[in-house]
Amino acid sequence: MGRKPCCDKVGLKRGPWTMEEDQKLIDFILNNGIQCWRLVPKLAGLMRCGKSCRLRWINYLRPDLKRGDFSEDEEDILIELHSRLGNRWSKIASHFPGRTDNEIKNHWNTRIKKKLKLQGIDPITHEPIKQSEDGHDSVSNITVDDENKVLDANANATSQDKNKIVPPSQEKEENNNEAILNADGRLHETINLTMDGECSVEGSSLCWDAIDSFPSWEAMYYLEDVLFFMNDPLVSIDSFGKD
DNA sequence: AACTTTAGCAACCGCTCCGAA
DNA sequence: GTTCGGAGCGGTTGCTAAAGT
Numbered sequence: 282m283g284r285k286p287c288c289d290k291v292g293l294k295r296g297p298w299t300m301e302e303d304q305k306l307i308d309f310i311l312n313n314g315i316q317c318w319r320l321v322p323k324l325a326g327l328m329r330c331g332k333s334c335r336l337r338w339i340n341y342l343r344p345d346l347k348r349g350d351f352s353e354d355e356e357d358i359l360i361e362l363h364s365r366l367g368n369r370w371s372k373i374a375s376h377f378p379g380r381t382d383n384e385i386k387n388h389w390n391t392r393i394k395k396k397l398k399l400q401g402i403d404p405i406t407h408e409p410i411k412q413s414e415d416g417h418d419s420v421s422n423i424t425v426d427d428e429n430k431v432l433d434a435n436a437n438a439t440s441q442d443k444n445k446i447v448p449p450s451q452e453k454e455e456n457n458n459e460a461i462l463n464a465d466g467r468l469h470e471t472i473n474l475t476m477d478g479e480c481s482v483e484g485s486s487l488c489w490d491a492i493d494s495f496p497s498w499e500a501m502y503y504l505e506d507v508l509f510f511m512n513d514p515l516v517s518i519d520s521f522g523k524d
Numbered sequence: 525a526a527c528t529t530t531a532g533c534a535a536c537c538g539c540t541c542c543g544a545a
Numbered sequence: 546g547t548t549c550g551g552a553g554c555g556g557t558t559g560c561t562a563a564a565g566t
Contacts, residue, residue, distance in 0.1 A: 337534090
């Protein structure tokens with residue numbers, strides 16, 4: 282006996298969502314919450330499969346989504362995380378509150394891959410691209426001409442050393458569990474970053490593992506503040522955040 | 525102005541994981 | 546231990562707008 286499909290596809294609408302559909306989904310979830318995605322379209326009066334509703338909500342309709350371009354700092358952190366976690370987009374996304382795995386994946390594939398190649402870094406291995414004799418690198422399709430563009434770009438970027446991308450492989454330490462996220466110049470304490478992508482602060486129970494479980498920007502600021510005060514012996518973590 | 529190519533993004537597909545029965 | 550169903554994930558596709566010719 283074959284497995285039942287996640288939904289009866291006959292008669293279901295596909296393709297881009299309309300504003301009315303969006304509104305129905307938002308109204309339903311805000312009023313009822315999410316118990317079972319399979320039931321959501323039925324109860325919300327949508328001719329969509331539950332999977333489609335889930336995707337639409339997570340990637341587009343959630344109220345806590347942060348939309349807009351990625352900042353330089355976000356890109357740096359993304360590159361760093363990708364070098365450690367690979368294409369585990371949901372794990373990576375859990376470090377970017379308000380960003381979705383889909384958004385991060387798209388941004389990586391359309392922009393950062395290109396950016397790294399222009400910098401002579403292989404976006405898969407994060408190692409410097411080796412040049413073969415015919416003028417093409419051995420890993421991707423970068424040509425000598427592209428390399429010249431890199432040199433030009435670097436020449437123009439000398440004043441932006443702060444944002445210079447260092448291939449993570451060159452800065453990896455012996456202990457892979459330790460990552461220092463110092464993109465903003467303040468967040469420089471040690472964070473435990475496991476191979477599973479879980480992130481936690483030493484001595485604290487703050488930990489998240491997926492987009493849906495990521496608290497909010499407040500939690501991120503809280504984490505940042507905890508990290509800031511951790512060096513201060515006069516401040517107890519237990520008392521932090523209490524009024 | 526018309527056509528073609530490219531880039532960016534939303535959405536879909538198929539698979540795996542995990543918990544419940 | 547096995548099966549089933551729901552949720553989640555990553556790869557891929559397809560549409561649209563912008564850029565180039």
